[in-house]
Amino acid sequence: LHLSAVKLAELHSDLKIQEKDELSWKKLKAEGLDEDGEKEAKLRRNLNVIMAKYGMNGKKDSQLADSNYIKDGTESDTLDDPRLEKLWSKAKTSGKFSDEELDKLWREFKHHKEKIREYNILLETVSRTEDMHKNVINPSEENLVKEEVLHNKHRELKDKLRSINQGFERLRKVSHQGYDTTSEFEEPRVIDLWDMAKSANFTEKELESFREELKHFEAKIEKHHHYQKQLEISQEKLKHIEGTGDKEHLNRNKEKYAMLEEKTKELGYKVKKHLQDLSSRISQGLQHNEL
Numbered sequence: 001l002h003l004s005a006v007k008l009a010e011l012h013s014d015l016k017i018q019e020k021d022e023l024s025w026k027k028l029k030a031e032g033l034d035e036d037g038e039k040e041a042k043l044r045r046n047l048n049v050i051m052a053k054y055g056m057n058g059k060k061d062s063q064l065a066d067s068n069y070i071k072d073g074t075e076s077d078t079l080d081d082p083r084l085e086k087l088w089s090k091a092k093t094s095g096k097f098s099d100e101e102l103d104k105l106w107r108e109f110k111h112h113k114e115k116i117r118e119y120n121i122l123l124e125t126v127s128r129t130e131d132m133h134k135n136v137i138n139p140s141e142e143n144l145v146k147e148e149v150l151h152n153k154h155r156e157l158k159d160k161l162r163s164i165n166q167g168f169e170r171l172r173k174v175s176h177q178g179y180d181t182t183s184e185f186e187e188p189r190v191i192d193l194w195d196m197a198k199s200a201n202f203t204e205k206e207l208e209s210f211r212e213e214l215k216h217f218e219a220k221i222e223k224h225h226h227y228q229k230q231l232e233i234s235q236e237k238l239k240h241i242e243g244t245g246d247k248e249h250l251n252r253n254k255e256k257y258a259m260l261e262e263k264t265k266e267l268g269y270k271v272k273k274h275l276q277d278l279s280s281r282i283s284q285g286l287q288h289n290e291l
Contacts, residue, residue, distance in 0.1 A: 006264065009228070009261060009264040009268055011054050013268030013271075013272055014050045014053070016269050018047060021043060022043055038152055038153075041125065048121050048125075049117070049121055079109055079110075081116065084109055084112065084171070087172060087175040088175070090176070094175075096177075096178035101178075101179055111167075111189065112167045112188075115160065115163060116164060118160065122157055126150070162196070167188075167192060170191065184211075185214065185215075190214050190217060190218045190221070193214060193217075193275075193279065193282060194211070197210050197214075197282050200285025201285045210278075213278070214278070220274065221271055223267060224268060227260060227263050227264045227267055228264055231264050234260050237253055238250070238254065
């Protein structure tokens with residue numbers, strides 16, 4: 001796959017969550033609690049997203065680049081959307097962003113690209129399910145594809161599309177005006193969650209509690225980013241030392257690298273699991289709005 005140490009650590013975290021979710025699903029299935037197959041379908045979608053994200057789905061253009069932003073100011077991956085490319089080009093040449101802010105903004109653009117990718121995978125899944133439903137010859141076979149399954153998938157599509165539209169509007173605003181120094185959150189995933197939480201059916205007290213939890217979540221993400229950067233530095237250092245032939249120095253750095261790699265994997269898993277939990281709570285609040 002030719003993935004960097006950071007990407008391999010992220011892949012490990014994603015697969016660890018996938019494995020845990022599949023084990024939970026197997027228990028549910030054994031108890032007869034996934035009769036409509038919705039949870040199984042969601043697991044397949046999640047796996048498809050992981051495979052596309054790390055270039056394991058057989059498509060040459062689907063693998064993400066190793067880094068988010070190169071120091072000379074040019075991106076190492078395309079955004080696959082003319083509107084996003086135009087906004088990014090405008091932001092780069094505007095002079096309103098420091099190198100650090102451009103790095104942060106590039107992460108926001110990449111995060112938005114991933115949201116669109118996930119939406120498209122879900123859309124394709126829904127289309128296939130609808131085709132199955134239309135092509136049922138024997139009416140009794142309709143039990144295999146329940147209306148509730150399609151309803152849940154359409155609701156998930158609606159939530160994802162709402163998030164994409166909100167995210168694009170934010171990128172458009174930031175690209176034109178620069179970063180708001182009074183902004184409450186900086187991490188793209190946290191900004192998304194906060195925007196959606198404000199649209200959900202939360203009381204003022206619940207929303208304030210959620211705000212505090214997002215602050216802790218953002219701190220956890222920042223800690224993960226720190227270890228990712230340290231892992232990248234350690235990997236580069238190892239490459240340099242390997243060429244010197246200093247075995248003692250090499251062994252010491254291998255130990256440090258292994259420690260950083262394990263810590264990065266652990267934090268990555270915790271961040272993604274926490275994100276799942278927060279997203280699920282917001283989704284429930286948004287669904288309550290529709291009732």
